[in-house]
Each structure stands twice: as structure tokens, then as C-alpha cells.
Amino acid sequence: MIGLATFLGVLALLGFGAWWVVALDELVSGRMAGRPLGRIAVRPLQRAAALLAQQQNETERPDLLNWKLAPALYLALAGVGLAVVPFAPGAVLFDREVGIVLWGAVEALTVVVVFLHGWSANSQLAMIGAYRYVAIGLPVMLLSMFLLIAAALPAESLSVPAVVESQRGLWNVLRQPLGLPLFLLLGLSLTLRGPFNYADASDLAGGTSVEVSGASRLVWEIARLAMLVAFAAMASSVFLGGYLGPWLPGPVWLVVKTAVLLALLVTLAHAFARLSPSRMLTLLWTVLMPLAFIDLILAGVEALA
Amino acid sequence: MSGIDLAFYALSILAIARGWRVFATDSMVRASFLLLLSFIAVGLIMLLLAAPYLGVATVFMMAVEMMVMALFMVMFMMNPAGLNPMMMVHQHRFSLAAGAVAFVGLAAITLVTEFPVDPVAAGKPVIRDLGTELLGNSMLIFESAGVTLLATMVGSVILSSRSGRFGAADAGSKPPPLVPGGEPAGRVPEEGGGHHHHDHGHSQGDEHQHNPSHGHGQTHGNDGQRGGCHEH
Numbered sequence: 001m002i003g004l005a006t007f008l009g010v011l012a013l014l015g016f017g018a019w020w021v022v023a024l025d026e027l028v029s030g031r032m033a034g035r036p037l038g039r040i041a042v043r044p045l046q047r048a049a050a051l052l053a054q055q056q057n058e059t060e061r062p063d064l065l066n067w068k069l070a071p072a073l074y075l076a077l078a079g080v081g082l083a084v085v086p087f088a089p090g091a092v093l094f095d096r097e098v099g100i101v102l103w104g105a106v107e108a109l110t111v112v113v114v115f116l117h118g119w120s121a122n123s124q125l126a127m128i129g130a131y132r133y134v135a136i137g138l139p140v141m142l143l144s145m146f147l148l149i150a151a152a153l154p155a156e157s158l159s160v161p162a163v164v165e166s167q168r169g170l171w172n173v174l175r176q177p178l179g180l181p182l183f184l185l186l187g188l189s190l191t192l193r194g195p196f197n198y199a200d201a202s203d204l205a206g207g208t209s210v211e212v213s214g215a216s217r218l219v220w221e222i223a224r225l226a227m228l229v230a231f232a233a234m235a236s237s238v239f240l241g242g243y244l245g246p247w248l249p250g251p252v253w254l255v256v257k258t259a260v261l262l263a264l265l266v267t268l269a270h271a272f273a274r275l276s277p278s279r280m281l282t283l284l285w286t287v288l289m290p291l292a293f294i295d296l297i298l299a300g301v302e303a304l305a
Numbered sequence: 306m307s308g309i310d311l312a313f314y315a316l317s318i319l320a321i322a323r324g325w326r327v328f329a330t331d332s333m334v335r336a337s338f339l340l341l342l343s344f345i346a347v348g349l350i351m352l353l354l355a356a357p358y359l360g361v362a363t364v365f366m367m368a369v370e371m372m373v374m375a376l377f378m379v380m381f382m383m384n385p386a387g388l389n390p391m392m393m394v395h396q397h398r399f400s401l402a403a404g405a406v407a408f409v410g411l412a413a414i415t416l417v418t419e420f421p422v423d424p425v426a427a428g429k430p431v432i433r434d435l436g437t438e439l440l441g442n443s444m445l446i447f448e449s450a451g452v453t454l455l456a457t458m459v460g461s462v463i464l465s466s467r468s469g470r471f472g473a474a475d476a477g478s479k480p481p482p483l484v485p486g487g488e489p490a491g492r493v494p495e496e497g498g499g500h501h502h503h504d505h506g507h508s509q510g511d512e513h514q515h516n517p518s519h520g521h522g523q524t525h526g527n528d529g530q531r532g533g534c535h536e537h
Contacts, residue, residue: 063335096352097432101361108368112338115372119334134376138369158358158432 017229063120070117088250118208129207133199150299194269
């Protein structure tokens with residue numbers, strides 16, 4: 001019974017979260033540009049309907065299987081990612097003890113799927129986007145794993161519910177102040193957003209999805225949004241105490257924290273510009289990665305003390 | 306036959322079939338990700354065998370590893386971006402013999418060995434036990450293997466990357482021809498830096514201060530181009 005409720009909760013959160021992110025996108029970019037906002041709640045649905053009615057593009061000799069499957073796999077990975085997040089004590093779809101590792105697998109497979117999406121189109125700009133994304137996406141993923149291991153140390157467990165329970169006294173965002181800010185980069189990278197959009201960027205005329213239109217494009221865009229929702233739910237569980245909170249029931253707290261993190265992520269994506277890939281690589285390996293090491297060392301020292 | 310048995314057989318068939326396709330495909334990228342599918346099936350089998358950490362970690366590690374492998378293979382090969390069809394197998398006779406010996410050997414071992422029937426008790430802290438084993442009694446083996454692998458990776462990248470400490474790694478090497486017995490594939494760099502002095506003042510710019518009368522026998526020994534002595 002709890003399993004079914006959690007399953008429906010996961011689906012509802014993915015759907016409404018995706019809509020919420022598009023509305024936020026309109027809101028934030030409109031505010032920054034001083035544009036009248038208009039009907040931001042309806043516009044995402046209109047755009048989806050337009051994409052659904054659009055012709056599906058074809059390329060010359062693509063790897064058709066991978067090209068058509070990549071958007072669906074991306075969306076499926078978002079679902080698997082959200083499956084490790086507990087909505088309340090006991091209400092988690094993947095209840096094995098290795099939720100953090102499964103989340104890591106989702107991150108790694110996302111890099112693979114985004115790469116295949118660009119590679120299989122047999123198109124120049126899409127392929128550049130794919131290779132560029134691997135170069136940036138892998139170090140960001142590596143970095144995030146150090147942060148997650150640091151967060152798992154006080155819980156002495158790799159299960160996400162245990163990590164949430166370990167924050168009853170103090171949330172990880174305060175206990176490990178480096179954790180959440182660095183982890184947010186992963187959210188932008190996993191969903192090809194803002195300063196970490198190296199796969200589908202406008203400087204490559206759309207990158208991996210330059211040749212993708214119609215329903216495939218719609219699924220791809222929904223998958224990016226759903227992955228951001230899954231990421232925000234994971235981040236709020238690992239660093240903001242997840243379902244913990246006074247007065248309100250657990251799932252409501254999780255949704256509230258997820259929504260706040262989504263607003264923060266969308267704002268960051270609009271406020272920061274993309275660096276050239278080589279500068280970003282230098283920044284990642286020489287500055288951000290050592291910061292993640294420091295985060296892990298501090299967590300280890302605290303665990304020993 | 307229980308659901309777990311069914312899942313085991315389905316995943317085994319998937320793992321073997323994808324493993325076979327690795328050798329039948331014509332692209333390095335496809336080969337890498339077919340191998341990844343095979344490993345994912347093996348990882349799921351480990352989940353069935355009550356080894357959740359090893360199973361999920363296999364999926365995780367192999368996803369990263371196959372991605373890096375595809376990237377590095379394309380980077381270090383002469384097949385731009387990995388989309389061109391290419392033969393993925395070589396040394397056919399030796400491989401056939403080695404494969405047959407390995408298959409017969411492993412099959413014989415599975416047939417003659419008495420495997421223990423030792424189900425994992427429910428509630429046994431398997432992940433904690435594994436961690437204690439890896440970082441307890443087996444730590445020396447585990448860590449030496451890790452450091453050895455790292456050293457191998459660094460060494461092979463240093464040996465195979467073009468910009469080496471002792472000069473370009475591909476100095477004197479020739480790419481294979483596209484057709485048997487043909488010209489080497491790819492662009493051949495022009496001898497002596499590819500300069501043409503037939504049109505002074507236009508192609509060279511102003512930095513050489515050429516005599517507009519095209520002095521015969523004039524040399525450009527000082528412009529950084531080896532073998533740059535041309536007569537006009």
C-alpha cells in the first residue's frame with residue numbers, strides 16, 4: 001500500500017516538478033529581462049503541444065536505435081533517481097541499503113545516455129556536444145560522489161533514508177557547508193542547464209538535440225526537467241533533511257524543499273554564464289575537485305572525533 | 306521455476322548475447338556500450354545473489370569505465386569520432402583457439418566443481434561485512450591492485466599520447482591505407498612547413514621585408530622554416 005502510494009508520489013512529483021521548472025524558467029528569465037510575464041502557467045503546456053504536433057526530423061544514416069531510445073532512457077533514469085528518495089519513514093521505492101550507489105549509477109548512465117543522444121544522430125554539432133559533455137560531465141560526477149560519501153559518513157550507511165535520519169539533530173547543509181553548493185553544480189550538469197550546458201548549448205545550435213524535433217524532442221526536454229526534479233529531491237534529502245520538519249507531514253516537507261531548491265537552481269542557471277570548456281575543465285580539476293576532497297576530509301575527521 | 310530463476314536466465318542470456326555482439330559490431334563506441342549492457346546484466350544478477358553493493362557498484366563503475374574507454378579509444382585511434390565502420394577483431398586464429406580453450410576450461414570447472422549451497426541469511430549485514438573485508442584483512446591486496454591499475458593507466462596515457470616528453474609519439478608513423486596496398490589515409494603534412502614563395506608579399510605578409518623585385522637566389526634562413534631556402 002505504501003509502495004503504491006510512493007510510486008504514485010514519484011510520478012506526480014516528476015510531472016508537476018517538470019511543469020514547475022518550466023514556469024520558474026519563464027518567471028526568472030522574464031524578471032531578469034524586465035519582460036511582462038504573461039501566462040507562465042499555461043505556456044509550458046502550449047510548447048509541449050506544439051512539439052507533439054511537429055514533424056520528426058531524420059538524419060542521414062543515424063544509429064537509429066540509440067537515437068530514438070536516448071530520450072526515453074534519460075527519462076527512465078530520472079525515475080530511477082527519484083526512486084532512491086524517501087518520501088516519509090519507510091516510504092521509498094528502492095529500499096535496499098545502497099541508494100547512494102544507485103544514485104551514482106544514475107549519474108554515470110546519464111553521461112552515457114547524453115553522449116549516445118549526440119553521437120548517434122550522425123551530425124557534426126551534435127557529436128561535438130556529446131564529446132564535450134563527456135569531458136565536463138565525468139569530473140562533475142566524480143566530484144559529486146565525494147560529496148555524497150561525505151554525507152553518508154555521519155549516517156554510517158549508504159542508504160538514503162539513513163542519511164535523512166542522521167540529520168535529525170543538524171542538517172548536512174550546516175554540518176558540511178561545502179557539500180550543497182558543490183552538489184548543486186551536479187544538478188546543472190546532469191540536466192544540461194545554464195553554465196553547465198555543454199551538450200545542448202546555443203553555441204552549438206542546440207548541440208546533441210540539434211537534429212531532434214517533434215515528439216522525440218518533447219521527451220528529451222521533459223527528461224531534462226524530470227532529472228532536475230529528481231536531483232533536487234535527492235539534494236534536499238541528502239543536505240536539507242528531506243522529509244524531516246515540524247508541523248507538516250513528511251512528504252509535504254520534501255516537496256517544499258525540492259521546490260525551493262528548484263527555484264535556486266533555475267536562478268543559478270540564468271545568473272551564471274557558460275565558461276569555455278577548457279577553462280571549465282581547469283576550474284573543475286584544480287579548484288572544485290580539491291574543495292570536494294576537503295569536504296570529505298572534514299567529514300572523515302568529524303566521524304573519527 | 307521461481308521468478309528469481311527466470312530473471313537469472315533472462316539476464317544471463319542478455320549478458321551473453323550482448324557480449325557476443327561486442328565482437329560482431331563495426332564501431333568502437335557501439336562495442337563499448339554493448340559491453341556495458343552485458344555488464345549491467347551481470348550487475349543485476351549480483352543483485353539477485355544478495356550482493357546489492359557489488360551489483361549496483363558494477364553498473365556504476367562499468368558505466369563510467371565504458372564511457373571513458375569509448376572516449377579514449379576514439380581519441381587515440383585514427384577513426385574520427387568513432388562513427389566510421391571498422392573491423393573490431395584481429396588475430397582470428399589465435400583468438401579462436403584461445404576462446405575455445407577458455408570456454409572448455411571454464412565449462413569443465415563448472416561441471417566438475419561441487420558448488421557450496423550457502424544461502425545468505427536474511428538480515429545479514431552484507432555491505433558492512435564486505436567493507437570490513439575490503440579494508441581489513443584484504444586491504445593490502447585491494448590497495449596494491451588499485452595503485453597498480455592507476456600506474457598502468459598513467460603509463461599507457463603517457464606512452465600513447467602524441468605530445469610526449471621526448472617528442473611527438475607519431476613521428477615517422479604512417480596511417481594505414483583505406484584500400485589494401487593504397488596510399489596512407491589522411492592528410493600528409495607538406496614537407497618543410499608548407500610554405501610557397503611564388504607569390505611574395507601576398508602569402509607571406511610583411512614580416513619578411515621581401516625585396517619587391519624578387520631577388521633571385523634570395524634565401525629566408527631566418528623565418529623559422531626548416532628547409533626554407535628557395536630560389537625564384
